[in-house]
Amino acid sequence: MKLKRPTLLIDKEKCLQNIHKMKEKAERQGVKFRPHFKTHQSAEVGEWFRNAGVEAITVSSVTMARYFASHGWKDISIAFPVNFAEADEINMLAKTIRLNLLIESMEAFVFVEDNIKSKTGIFIKIDAGYHRTGIPVDDHENILILILEILHAHHHEFEGFIVHNGNTYHAGNTDEIQRIHHESISKVNSLKAFLDLHDIHPKISVGDTPSMSIISDFSGIDEIRPGNFVFYDVMQQNLGSCGFADIAVVLACPVVAKNTDRNELVIYGGAIHLSKDFITDNDGNRIFGLVVFFDKSGWQEPLPNTFVKSLSQEHGIIKTTPEQLKNIKIGSFIGILPVHSCLTVHQMREFSSLKGERITTYLSC
């Protein structure tokens, strides 16, 4: 395969393993698997899930829901608060597939009731500790009032609660991820006990990849919605969700300059390719990606003491060692393991398989 510019390579075998592993775990634990497709954003990668027996999916926008519906998906949750301006699109879509919407206020549900005339499922977003969005999990009374309103609605069915513990991304270790998850489930269980008294039995849908990768006890959960696990990334490896060998995408970048005084490489590969997410190492360095060499079967483990230290629009600057610097030639391609694969995929808008086949997403031209 002849590469010309920054190219997002996908290792299908690794993806299939990641899909298989999470699917198996869900089955073993007796929970429904409704993977989030916002990470790969691709009909073709979606087929790999379908071939593994997946039938229900999660997306994060109406646009993405329409794309996957047009590729044969018939059971889609939009895990993002209803955007009133897209009522027409939601109505159209809900006529043809099972569409679940997310709301987190009476105001939003009243809008849905008045404007969405096709049948939908309704999930309520619950804030069980992340404090980004959702109704606080301990606000039992208001949650009950909202559920009763939904239960009285003509076109809409109450599905349950969507919980996303995005705070696991700020955890220091896997113990903390487990603690965040179990504390959140414990609060959700109190809410469920309260609703039980009113004979209301919501489904509990949880989401984040760190928890879903690390915990082994899925008690109290009915459905899981991880997304990132299909590719993983440096952030997930750093959190303990995966090993380097599980990361299934890499950005191939041409080396365009070297600086021997500073032991730095310049690559064609910047913020417009990788996105600006970073992790911070123990020395306080911001790490925007790790560096790998390619071999016949794909790519190797990251080079030691070597990382992307900064990104401009098209430039990436790699800090490395004098020894590695000697091994890398201007004009050669090296691989960058992304810190946040969802955003890198969104930037690149298409993949190349290891054999050079183009794999498109909902944003490919």
Add this chain to the structure above:
Amino acid sequence: MKLKRPTLLIDKEKCLQNIHKMKEKAERQGVKFRPHFKTHQSAEVGEWFRNAGVEAITVSSVTMARYFASHGWKDISIAFPVNFAEADEINMLAKTIRLNLLIESMEAFVFVEDNIKSKTGIFIKIDAGYHRTGIPVDDHENILILILEILHAHHHEFEGFIVHNGNTYHAGNTDEIQRIHHESISKVNSLKAFLDLHDIHPKISVGDTPSMSIISDFSGIDEIRPGNFVFYDVMQQNLGSCGFADIAVVLACPVVAKNTDRNELVIYGGAIHLSKDFITDNDGNRIFGLVVFFDKSGWQEPLPNTFVKSLSQEHGIIKTTPEQLKNIKIGSFIGILPVHSCLTVHQMREFSSLKGERITTYLSC
């Protein structure tokens, strides 16, 4: 105009003013104006420059150079180190337009000499303090050796030096920006004095928007290449390069949820729309955008004590005051002034004029 989703609005009048002001300044100072088009990335916005009398431009990739060449631009500098893998595309392009390439090592120039058979202009990238890329400005001997090699080449003409003082973006105030600029020019002047002894008289091309907006004395400069000034953004306002009223793009976003406990709004507008660049305020808050209301003629000044505090893939979280929270309804659209307009444009890949006309970029489908 009926908005449905996050939409990047452009205020043409403000752009035209920004273009006019920089063009005037260049003329007054007697320097060539070769604006960087990586900020707007748009043939149509390019026409506004052409109408203002601009004939030569700067871009940051071969892909962008091809796009603008196909829209009639005949004098283009690619201010990014030559990517060897695109030699064929460079050869093709250099047959039809005046193409200037950027190199920063003998290795890169030898590749160009051996592989680029169409005539090009060659700029050498000089590092005058930013330490991202380029040959150190005080490495007089190696710079001379490289220039002599270029002067002996058949197909290539030595143009001069490209300097980009990106470190002005980290300046604390406008005095510091002036100091960085003048120190850099003073080092370049020493290099010029040395080359003068060898009867070599390079053009000096400088770039960054903060310096070009703030300094009033362009001595020692032959050409300026600012890009961001066409739109400016919150980062530039914060640096002192512009006022809020000069910012010419805004991301219109639907409000999808409110949290009265935390005085927060949730918008449909996240990292995939704005990019993750931020500035840090005096209280240590990371600010990913400022919030404006729309009116009949466009948008107003930013709301006080209100800012985008975090971004996920599609979500933006806005911190505001109880008073403002009351004024903003779920379902309404508010405007977000971007922190870094170049990256926001790249994310959105098209604009809407204030009248609702679509304006495309080189990445529009």
